[in-house]
Amino acid sequence: MIGLVITQIAVIALFLILGWAVRFKKAYWLISGFALRPEEEKETLIENRYPQKIGSLLIGTAIGMLVFLPLSFTEFRFGTEAQFGFMLVVLFGGLIYLSRYEVPAKRKRSYIFAIILAIVTLGPLVYLTVSSHKGYEMALAEDSFEISGMYGDEWDYEDIQSVQLLEEMPEVTWRQNGIGLPTLAQGHFKVTRYGSSLLFIQKDHTPILYIKLKDEQIFVNSKDSAETQSWYEELKKEVE
Template sequence: MIGLVITQISVILLFLILGWAVRFKKAYWLISGFASRPEIEQEQLINSGYPQKTGSLLIGTAVGMLVLLPLSFTGFRFAMEVQFGFMMIVLLGGFIYLSKYEVPSKRKRSYIIALILFIVTLGPLIYLTVSSHKGYEMALAEDSFEISGMYGDEWDYRDIQSVQLLEEMPEVTWKQNGIGLPTLSQGHFKVTGYGSSLLFIQKGHTPILYIELKDEKIFVNSKDSAETESWHKVMKEEADIK
């Protein structure tokens, strides 16, 4: 939580300083590619207001993020998504808008590049966000169990080394390859005392089912504690039998 807030404040300060320098101190060289342009193009851009509006865009983004920052101190679970989603949409949308102030000979190309960047950047982010909020499902079959969704797979009961029902989730130290949201951890994470583990965790819900396989460690739970307990009962029986 503290690390996230520090990151947000750092980004806000960075945008404010850059925007102020460009907009009010005419440090146009801070704009990517501006300094390498021919002087005649630089003059055209300055006359059209391109660099000044770029500075205003950065300042406006910073102010918007600052207004949204208090969400991090409330019980709103999607504060991070709202804040960084706002940042991405405003910046990428702003660069599409700024294309109208490009030099005429490069205006069309600027629109196309900005639009492609908008789609390529936001498309996967939207997909990942929607997919991650769908979560996962556990299915218990006769000889195996399966966890659906991102990072999910199917495992045989005979590969289970041990099954435990934990009262709380052990400390997760860092994310290796996965999705870490305020409400969900899904993917590969480092867990204190267990090392690299595969997590399918609905945060704030207990108990936690720990499954140790021959070559993998899995933590999974359901929002319904009774369902998690039923998974534990079935897997314990199957692991003993197989």
């Protein structure tokens, strides 16, 4: 939590400093590619107030993120997503809008580049966010069990070495390859005393079902504690 807040504050401070330097100190060289442009283009852009507006965009983005920052200290679970979502939308939307102040010969190309950049960046993020919020489901078949959704798979009962029902989730130290949201952890994470593990965890919900396989270990639970208990009882029968 503290590390995330420090990161948020650092990003806000960076945008404020860069925006201030560009907008008020004319440090236009901080804008990507500006220093390499011909002098004639630089003069046209400055006359159109393009670099100044870039500075204002950065400052406005920082102020907006600062407004969202207090959400991180409330019970609202999606404060971080809201803050960084605002940042991305404003930045890319602003860059698309500011393409109108480009030099005429490069204006159309600037529009196209900004739109493509926004789609390439925001598209996968939106997909991952939507997919992760769909969560996962666990199904028990005759010879195997399956967990659906991202990072899901199917495992044979014969590969299970043991199952345990834990009262709480062990400490997760870092994410290796997965999705970590305020309400959900899904994917590969390092877990204290267990090492690399596959998590399908609805946060703030217990108990936790721990499944030790031959080559893998899984932590999974449901928002419904009775359903998690049922999974445990069914799997326990298969390994006895």
